[in-house]
Amino acid sequence: MSHVVTIRTKVRDPAALAAACRRLGLAEPTQGTAQLFSGEASGLLVQLPGWNYPLVVDAAAGEVKFDNYGGRWGSQSELDRLLQAYAVEKAKIEARRAGHGVTEQAQADGSIKLTIQVGQGAQGAAIGGAS
């Protein structure tokens, strides 16, 4: 091991966002304009379970707009699950695109570990689902 990098996830890939929604059993994102409490917002709309207003994802900016009123209009944990699923799906897409193999393992603490085998693209497979 030589270095460890921590990353703030930005939602910039509509395909990975759609894959994340499928992974969680949510309706796929639709392009549109939503009326949030704070005003209108346009982008990819995602309806999270129990949320009063949809998420609005501006993929070009990597931003997610939402109104959940500190959890009263929608549980933060649902948003967290989507962000986790997005990061997992995005990492898998990029690893495969680069010709690497990917295996996935759910961890006891709720995190998901991807092991990317450099240059072994055909051997990737999921071991243990996380959704």
Added chain:
Amino acid sequence: MNDTSSTGANQVIEVTVGSAGDVSVRTVGFVGPSCRDASRFIEQALGERAAETLTGEFYQSQSCGAAQARQEF
């Protein structure tokens, strides 16, 4: 992106996605400059680099100098 010239064997990039979407990327089995280049594609695809920790092995691999890493922060 994929520089496998240094070892070529059992090179792994470990990506751990926390329950809130926070991501940690760790490289294993790389020697020299490839250690940082190898994971860059995944880092750039996922978002913004928030922090980097260089391990002892990083410093031991002479061609993967610390100065280069520190320029980024």
